[in-house]
Amino acid sequence: MESTPPPFDPATLASRLESIVSKSQISTAAEILATHSTDKWYASHPPDVVVFAESTADVSAVLTFASQNQIPVTTRGAGVGYVGGCVPIQGGIVLSTARMNQILGIYPEDGVAIVQPGVITGDLQAAANQVGWDYPPDPASLKECSIGGNIATNAGGPRCLKYGVTRSYVLGLEVVLPDGQVLRTGGRLHKNKTGFDLIGIFTGSEGMMGVITEATLRLIPKPAARAMLAAVFPEFNLAAAAVQNILNSGHLPSALEITDTFTLAAARRRLGADVFPEGNAHLIVEIDGRHAAVESELEELYQRLLSLGASHIQRAVDEAACEHIWKLRREFSYSLRDTGLTKLNEDIVVPRSKLVELVEFARSLEQKTGIPVACFGHAGDGNIHTNLMVENYDDPKVRAHADEALDLLFTWILENGGAITGEHGVGLAKKPWIRQALGETSLFVHQALKQALDPQRLLNPGKFLDL
Known part of the structure; x- marks a missing residue:
């Protein structure tokens, strides 16, 4: 480098x-x-x-x-x-x-929390839950990742379908600009249309526009109940069709997570063959709300999944049972690592209607390049983690071949109305594709904003705006 x-x-x-x-x-x-x-x-x-x-x-x-x-x-x-x-x-x-890891205050009367950037996301969730409130964004790394990093990448997670990404919860920011000036924008108000959306400019800016030193975040009342269904389908296309059917029928789950054949096979090897019944696709449906509403909706969804071809459905009707299913889901990434291959975790996004086409393309990419591809993730918002599983990645020739495969993947994604990143950001990994992803006019606007705030280009240099 x-x-x-x-x-x-x-x-x-x-x-x-x-x-x-x-x-x-x-x-x-x-x-x-x-x-x-x-x-x-x-x-x-x-x-x-x-x-x-x-x-x-x-x-x-x-x-x-x-x-x-x-x-x-x-x-x-x-x-x-x-x-x-x-x-x-x-x-x-x-x-x-x-x-800088202090929760400076949780204020249910205003529906906000004020935190420093080093606060761990899971710790904020736990603190909010203790007073009956919730901070919904839940990246898979929520026990490790910090609020500042979440804001810098506009992090997502499984519950984005119903609750939105990090940007939806940032009401105010204190940001130190590249020259040392301190900017405060927004605050405790849940509505504020004063001037430009500066919060939006800094959220997702990947540390290139300023340093976040304090955040005022929106909280919501914690749902009284939640429940889950974990369904196995004979084929991926049936699980993908179930995603569309659930949404088209008027349901809005808090999470819809889909998993392909390769990932399921790896999970069975790590966790035991009997953990997931026989089938080539796995779908998690999580709902939340008032107790009576959740109980009724869970039964309706159970019957719907059966009618859509699910061969096995597991119910989870309380917090402990739900967490057990999520624990298994979080094992998918570790299961892929157990293969001994290097996992190139690409958080691409496609329109929901393209889920089956994406997995079909992944299978064709495997055949063309010889690199296995594992797909799983947030089916509800089209953010499917498409993992290229590469052997001997330290070999420069192998790495070059993997980059060629990534180029094929990203080109297909963009040609089909998708995006090369949904929650991880661009950083260095996706820098070679940023011009193609943004287009010349959007790239010009990005560069103009960077020039206005950081004319010396000292803040997080070398990343995707330094072409």
Whole structure:
């Protein structure tokens, strides 16, 4: 991976930062630099120094210093991304928000929570649940990922179908701009049409427009009950047709998760052949609401799935049973890793009507390239994780072949009205396809916004806007 030589002296950077923040917040230890050089993607590049911010004032001071001295800064949350988004490809400073991990307040009377960016998503959910409220966004990594990272990537998850992605829950932000200025936009109001939607600009901006230091998030009353059906179908097309049928019949589940043959086979090998009954597709339907409504809807959906060809249906009627099914669902990714192959996790999105065509294309891609493809994910919103399972990925020739396969996949996705990322972001992994994905006019607008806020291009450099 190429990088631009820094216009600063790395040898003196840490000592110079001691005049900005406490020495205990600065590290050049080899193990710290290594940890902060990568995420869950393969790319890696060490920073020259890691600064652990503990306040908005720290972030502002570091960015002011970096701006004055032309030092690249890459912000890092929990580091569990899949696209190299927090890899400091030009070295410089990694600005960690991990220590900014306080829930500053939960206010049911306003329906909001105010948090620092390092708060773990699952911890916020648990805290909201304790007072009878809920924060719906639920990425698969919710026990590890941070709110700041969720906002930076506009993270999703299974419940997006009914409740929407992270952007739907961001009411206000405190953001430190690349030159150190502190911006506050939005607040506790659930409606606010004052000026441009600056919250929308920063949500999903992948750390290239500013550093989020505080978020005001919308909460909703926690549904009184939830229940699930886990159905096995003989063929994938039957499960995909069931997704459309459920929605067309007026149901709006909180989650609709579909799984293909390859993924089911891997799960059976990891968890036991009897965990999932015989069949080539798996569909999870989750509903929530008032107890009587959930009970009635669950029976109606059960009968509907039977009529649509489900060969086996498991009911889950309480929290413990639902969590058991979700635990099995979360094992799918680990099951694929157990194959010994490198999993290239592509979070592509297609129109729901294209689900069967996507899996058919995946099968043809396997035949053409020799690379197995496993599909599973959020059928309700068309966000299907299409995983290329690559052997000997460290071999440059193999990696080049995998990139050719990705090019075929992304080209098909775009030609069929889809998107190359639904929740992971672009980062480094999908940078080669950004021009094709955005188009020239949209790319120009992205570049203009970047130029307006970060003319020195110091914040998270080397990512998809640095073409």
